[in-house]
Amino acid sequence: MIPSEKKCPICGKPRKAEYAPFCSKRCRDRDLLQWLGDGYALPGPPTFPDIPQDD
Known part of the structure; x- marks a missing residue:
């Protein structure tokens, strides 16, 4: 069996x-633009923890 070739995550x-x-x-530049344009996000605590959140 031939190991599968890794693919570009964009295309x-x-x-x-x-x-x-x-x-x-x-593709490298498209990925960078996604990060810079808020297309990707990492989970984390609220930016303003003192403001009450509506649930």
């Missing part, structure tokens, strides 16, 4: 070592 094409874990500069 699914085979990864290239130069841009790992992406396949190209384009």
